[in-house]
Amino acid sequence: MTSFRPDMSVEEAISIFPIGVNEVEVFNESGEFAGYLTLESLFGAVQQGELTKPIRHFILTNAPVQSLEQHSISYSQFQSFFQSKLCRIVLNSLYDGVYITDGSGITLFINKAYERITGIKEEEVKGKHMSHLVEQGIISKSASLETIRTKKPVTLIQTIRNERKIIVSATPVFSSSNEVMYVVNSVRDITELIRLKHELDSQKLSYQKISQNSLFPEQTGFQNLVIGPSTFPIFQLANKVAKTDAKILLQGETGVGKSLIAKYIHSRSSRSNKIFMELNCGAIPEHLVEAELFGYEPGSFTGALREGKIGIFEKANGGTLFLDEIGDLPLELQVKLLKVVEENRFMRVGSTEMREVDVRLITATHRDLASLVREGAFREDLYYRLNIVTFDVPPLRERKEEIVPLLEMYLKEFNKKYNENKKMTPECIEWLTNYSWPGNIRELANLVERLVVTTFHDTIDVGDLPPFIQQIFPASKPKTLKEAVAELERSLIIDALKKHGTTRAAAKFLGISQSAIVQKMKKLHIRLEN
Numbered sequence: 411m412t413s414f415r416p417d418m419s420v421e422e423a424i425s426i427f428p429i430g431v432n433e434v435e436v437f438n439e440s441g442e443f444a445g446y447l448t449l450e451s452l453f454g455a456v457q458q459g460e461l462t463k464p465i466r467h468f469i470l471t472n473a474p475v476q477s478l479e480q481h482s483i484s485y486s487q488f489q490s491f492f493q494s495k496l497c498r499i500v501l502n503s504l505y506d507g508v509y510i511t512d513g514s515g516i517t518l519f520i521n522k523a524y525e526r527i528t529g530i531k532e533e534e535v536k537g538k539h540m541s542h543l544v545e546q547g548i549i550s551k552s553a554s555l556e557t558i559r560t561k562k563p564v565t566l567i568q569t570i571r572n573e574r575k576i577i578v579s580a581t582p583v584f585s586s587s588n589e590v591m592y593v594v595n596s597v598r599d600i601t602e603l604i605r606l607k608h609e610l611d612s613q614k615l616s617y618q619k620i621s622q623n624s625l626f627p628e629q630t631g632f633q634n635l636v637i638g639p640s641t642f643p644i645f646q647l648a649n650k651v652a653k654t655d656a657k658i659l660l661q662g663e664t665g666v667g668k669s670l671i672a673k674y675i676h677s678r679s680s681r682s683n684k685i686f687m688e689l690n691c692g693a694i695p696e697h698l699v700e701a702e703l704f705g706y707e708p709g710s711f712t713g714a715l716r717e718g719k720i721g722i723f724e725k726a727n728g729g730t731l732f733l734d735e736i737g738d739l740p741l742e743l744q745v746k747l748l749k750v751v752e753e754n755r756f757m758r759v760g761s762t763e764m765r766e767v768d769v770r771l772i773t774a775t776h777r778d779l780a781s782l783v784r785e786g787a788f789r790e791d792l793y794y795r796l797n798i799v800t801f802d803v804p805p806l807r808e809r810k811e812e813i814v815p816l817l818e819m820y821l822k823e824f825n826k827k828y829n830e831n832k833k834m835t836p837e838c839i840e841w842l843t844n845y846s847w848p849g850n851i852r853e854l855a856n857l858v859e860r861l862v863v864t865t866f867h868d869t870i871d872v873g874d875l876p877p878f879i880q881q882i883f884p885a886s887k888p889k890t891l892k893e894a895v896a897e898l899e900r901s902l903i904i905d906a907l908k909k910h911g912t913t914r915a916a917a918k919f920l921g922i923s924q925s926a927i928v929q930k931m932k933k934l935h936i937r938l939e940n
């Protein structure tokens with residue numbers, strides 16, 4: 411018989427868990443008894459996405475108790491209950507699959523969730539004996555037959571048509587004469603969670619490989635970067651052109667990392683010990699852009715400082731100047747910029763004296779400069795001068811492989827900042843991977859910070875995501891009755907605590923005792939200090 415060791419992974423344990431038993435004994439290396447591993451706790455581990463964690467985290471030291479209820483409800487009473495409309499409505503509203511057989515193993519009913527999870531239709535199995543379904547290869551083994559044989563509840567892992575893996579828990583319903591009248595199987599899907607976990611693991615792996623690359627040695631100060639397969643070539647080229655003074659144009663949506671790439675180029679250039687200056691041409695009023703860029707002489711226009719002002723070109727002398735939103739630069743200033751680009755010379759506003767500067771220019775835009783040129787809104791000569799090297803930085807929705815590492819990186823950062831220990835469920839991560847992130851990495855960082863600060867429990871789940879994300883994935887996860895009730899309880903308790911301040915006052919408002927509210931808060935992970 412296979413032995414279970416505490417350091418074995420959850421996934422390994424699932425694959426060798428014997429049929430027909432609810433729990434196994436776990437022994438450590440020296441042969442000492444370490445505890446019991448139940449299918450229920452294994453399933454809990456799978457739900458938390460902990461497939462690679464050692465089973466020692468999930469073993470119980472005391473033997474699990476199984477209680478079997480016996481009752482005096484007759485066969486015909488059950489028969490009419492199972493055939494009733496009410497029974498169908500209730501069972502079809504559950505998120506978990508339900509499969510009911512009679513005491514001989516003949517299929518009586520399957521609910522909609524079972525059809526969804528397994529792809530098996532009711533007409534395929536209704537009236538058929540479980541052994542027939544096993545013979546036909548529809549299911550790998552039958553929990554119902556095991557239960558009928560042993561007269562005990564059975565939990566096992568079943569394969570459907572050699573593909574999907576599900577966990578089936580079969581519970582016998584006894585007659586007053588202790589015969590098995592029915593078997594009620596509850597069914598949960600694990601293939602999806604296993605697939606998700608593997609996907610996350612492989613994404614993490616490729617990210618680690620890339621981030622350990624020599625392009626990012628510790629001393630660059632860029633160790634908190636996520637570089638996926640589609641941005642790796644960008645950083646590789648940035649690293650190469652950093653050594654030259656070639657003009658660089660960065661194109662991409664807001665929040666994709668243009669400013670960060672500009673800083674990276676500066677940090678890898680011979681100017682790295684000189685200044686890096688940044689100006690967003692779209693963020694300052696048009697009539698002030700010239701003065702900001704080139705400075706002005708004393709009293710050169712109304713509202714100007716008496717002593718005059720140094721422009722950003724002069725401030726950046728010797729270093730790198732990053733001009734963001736260059737597409738917003740007024741046409742008349744484009745001529746002046748062209749002069750600096752071509753001759754490294756310019757005049758302050760109100761001056762006739764030419765000043766020389768030595769600046770490495772990097773520009774960026776979220777607009778399509780080529781089409782601005784065609785429309786006559788951007789000078790063609792300047793356009794060709796600025797984009798000796800062009801980087802098209804893709805939006806986050808086109809670099810999906812970076813989303814998981816970014817989520818992890820920001821979770822770590824904000825957990826540290828706010829002294830928290832939050833993690834995300836695999837399902838939550840999957841939703842966020844499929845979200846389109848119009849605000850790109852800036853939006854992602856902002857959302858993670860908000861979730862870390864505002865959630866009350868350590869595990870962030872899809873229910874914690876903002877409504878605009880939840881609306882995109884409306885039907886992806888119907889709730890079980892238990893989950894819906896817990897969610898409602900949670901929000902009622904939080905509202906009452908917010909309104910009334912203390913557990914005593916909130917309990918009074920909700921019409922329950924103080925100890926009941928404290929117990930519920932514990933169960934629902936609600937903390938008063940939050």
Ligand SMILES: Nc1ncnc2c1ncn2[C@@H]1O[C@H](COP(=O)(O)OP(=O)(O)OP(=O)(O)O)[C@@H](O)[C@H]1O
Nearest residue numbers: 634635636637663664665666667668669670851852
């Ligand atoms: N590869 C990356 N890894 C980790 N964080 C990143 C990465 N790229 C960008 N960020 C972070 O995302 C945020 C937005 O980046 P950045 O300001 O460079 O974008 P941008 O394209 O210049 O935006 P905008 O056009 O609005 O100025 C910053 O907090 C930055 O640190």
